[in-house]
Amino acid sequence: MPVIDQLIEKIIDTQNPTCVGLDTIADYLPEDLIAGADTPAAIAERIYAFNQKIIDSVCDIVPAVKIQIACYEMYGAAGIDCFERTANYAKDKGLFVIADGKRNDIGNTAGFYAAAFLGEKATCAVDFLTVNGYLGTDGIQPFVDVCKRNEKGLFALVKTSNPSSGELQDLLLQDGRTVYEYMGGLVEKWGAELVGRYGYSSVGAVVGATHPMQAARLRERFPGMFFLIPGYGAQGGNAGMIRYSFDIRGLGGIVNNSRGVLCAYKKKGGTYYEAARQACIDMQKDLAAVIGRMGK
Amino acid sequence: MPVIDQLIEKIIDTQNPTCVGLDTIADYLPEDLIAGADTPAAIAERIYAFNQKIIDSVCDIVPAVKIQIACYEMYGAAGIDCFERTANYAKDKGLFVIADGKRNDIGNTAGFYAAAFLGEKATCAVDFLTVNGYLGTDGIQPFVDVCKRNEKGLFALVKTSNPSSGELQDLLLQDGRTVYEYMGGLVEKWGAELVGRYGYSSVGAVVGATHPMQAARLRERFPGMFFLIPGYGAQGGNAGMIRYSFDIRGLGGIVNNSRGVLCAYKKKGGTYYEAARQACIDMQKDLAAVIGRMGK
Numbered sequence: 001m002p003v004i005d006q007l008i009e010k011i012i013d014t015q016n017p018t019c020v021g022l023d024t025i026a027d028y029l030p031e032d033l034i035a036g037a038d039t040p041a042a043i044a045e046r047i048y049a050f051n052q053k054i055i056d057s058v059c060d061i062v063p064a065v066k067i068q069i070a071c072y073e074m075y076g077a078a079g080i081d082c083f084e085r086t087a088n089y090a091k092d093k094g095l096f097v098i099a100d101g102k103r104n105d106i107g108n109t110a111g112f113y114a115a116a117f118l119g120e121k122a123t124c125a126v127d128f129l130t131v132n133g134y135l136g137t138d139g140i141q142p143f144v145d146v147c148k149r150n151e152k153g154l155f156a157l158v159k160t161s162n163p164s165s166g167e168l169q170d171l172l173l174q175d176g177r178t179v180y181e182y183m184g185g186l187v188e189k190w191g192a193e194l195v196g197r198y199g200y201s202s203v204g205a206v207v208g209a210t211h212p213m214q215a216a217r218l219r220e221r222f223p224g225m226f227f228l229i230p231g232y233g234a235q236g237g238n239a240g241m242i243r244y245s246f247d248i249r250g251l252g253g254i255v256n257n258s259r260g261v262l263c264a265y266k267k268k269g270g271t272y273y274e275a276a277r278q279a280c281i282d283m284q285k286d287l288a289a290v291i292g293r294m295g296k
Numbered sequence: 297m298p299v300i301d302q303l304i305e306k307i308i309d310t311q312n313p314t315c316v317g318l319d320t321i322a323d324y325l326p327e328d329l330i331a332g333a334d335t336p337a338a339i340a341e342r343i344y345a346f347n348q349k350i351i352d353s354v355c356d357i358v359p360a361v362k363i364q365i366a367c368y369e370m371y372g373a374a375g376i377d378c379f380e381r382t383a384n385y386a387k388d389k390g391l392f393v394i395a396d397g398k399r400n401d402i403g404n405t406a407g408f409y410a411a412a413f414l415g416e417k418a419t420c421a422v423d424f425l426t427v428n429g430y431l432g433t434d435g436i437q438p439f440v441d442v443c444k445r446n447e448k449g450l451f452a453l454v455k456t457s458n459p460s461s462g463e464l465q466d467l468l469l470q471d472g473r474t475v476y477e478y479m480g481g482l483v484e485k486w487g488a489e490l491v492g493r494y495g496y497s498s499v500g501a502v503v504g505a506t507h508p509m510q511a512a513r514l515r516e517r518f519p520g521m522f523f524l525i526p527g528y529g530a531q532g533g534n535a536g537m538i539r540y541s542f543d544i545r546g547l548g549g550i551v552n553n554s555r556g557v558l559c560a561y562k563k564k565g566g567t568y569y570e571a572a573r574q575a576c577i578d579m580q581k582d583l584a585a586v587i588g589r590m591g592k
Contacts, residue, residue, distance in 0.1 A: 023405065025408070040417075040419060068401075068405055068408075070399070070401055070405045070406075070408035070409045070412065071405075071408050073376075073408070073409065073412040073413075074408050074411050074412045074415075075419070076376060076377075076380055076412075076418075076419030076420065077373045077374070077376040077377035077380060077419070078373070079412075080369075080372060080373040080376045081372075081373035084372055084373060100401075102399075102400050102401055102428075103366075103398075104398050104400075104428055105364075105366055105396075105398055106456060106457060106458035106526075106531075107458060107459075109319065109364055109366045109367075110366075112321070112364075112366035112367050112369070112370050113366045113369065115370050116366065116369040116370045116372075116375075117369075119370075121336075122372075123336060123371070123372030123373070124372065132398075132400055132428050132430055133430075133464065134428055134429075134430045134453055134456075134464060134465070135453070135456050135458055135460065135461055135464075136458070136460030136461055136462070136463030136464055136465070137460040137463055138458050138459055138460040139456075139458060139460065157430055157431070160402060160430075160431050160435075161402060162402035162403060162431055162432065162434050162435060163403075163434055164431065164432030164433040164434040164435065165431055165432055166432070167432030167433055167482065168429065168430060168431075168432055168475070168478065168479065168482070169430070169432070171469050171470075171475070171478065172469065172470045173467050173468065173469060173470065174467075174468045174469065174470055179464070179467070179475065182464065182467065183464065186463065186464070230402075235402075
């Protein structure tokens, strides 16, 4: 079954179109958990312990985690080991794993990244990888090829959540389209052979919660494009802004929350993992109010 | 001294505007060197041994290496350890190290990548990192900030060497510019405060050897932009196509060659490291014929 169908069914089962962003950095850890860790390996070990507890605490109510690779690369090889173990632990707990790496390169090199994260010999259990399509089709095709072979998926950057995203992405082309719409068209093409039974492709798009007008436009124009939606919470995106990314079945996207979950305990008190679980429950309710019941 | 000035002086000293691309994969290694390596850690160890010999063999005649991170990420944490050791070994041998990762993300996350490769606590000795500016200024500024602090540099993708690069990059905007020219303008802005005594900024651009017309246009439009030039050799770029990237002093770019150096022994015979050195000498002569003497 295409991985996008598997993810959608898990979203329907949990009635929760969200993922927990494991953008775990040392500053997010409670003091007693990080105290004394003064080497990359020691910090990475503490981060892994933190991630495990978060995963244990939320794995029955959320369908997926999104792991931000930059947070792990900071600690070199020890950090990557922590990333791999986090991914594998989440997978063991039944969660879908989205590796947020925004990888990109020319054809044969893109194939190495595809192998690293989605290949048969990958050292980490990843279901979806984020990619950046600035290099065009031959930089993405190797990822798509591996996805076809291994029931994996991609989310390609289309309209990102950051304040400067419009600088390049909103530029108007001579044919009247914006750069992000053009990129959307490429993504649709890349995913054309990976459309599943819900009408969505395993090659989806990153569309930030913070740009609702653009999201609405993309949803209308590309009905078969599943969205990975960052920017909820700390970055300023809210449920009202996100509703346009979903179709009438309540499907079409998965909303990420990182700091709002990992650091909930700093605002709400309690243990970090109980606060994280409560933040997930609150977010689910917040989204359900605008998306409604997700059904087949 | 800005890192771009240091690199330019090394290029002048060696009279060699090239870097050796350590895109090392298992297939490139002589059979006796890779035989029996059947775990990621074992393969990574052999790749490191191969890289060391290559570095030893070329470090007095080339100014820099470009290490393609994808090739190392394939082997997980063991691969990243190999990447770090390769970077550190090259640095110890007096080479400039360009980490080719094409990293990109939103502001605070971009800061983690910047820390990973260019920060005070980075676990690898990297002088320049390649980045992808699709997300706009706030996705690049954290890299620039670290470059300012630590005498490091960047190469941002502008016009890439792959066949599909034109798909997005050559699109015409409503103001008559192409997307790649617009990106060039952003890169110029990002590097404005990092211009050194040769008139070039430590924030440069990736401009493929395979698109000479576009390279000429960028050279004319952005005289302070130093180019990292991939695509020579195996990808079809040659010296005649590259000359337009250089100014009348013979400065302005550094040309990468990966397979043509690492795999020279497969065509020419001899040991892989002697053949690599000869390939570097041949390339230097080939470029000198069109660029002339590089002078201050």
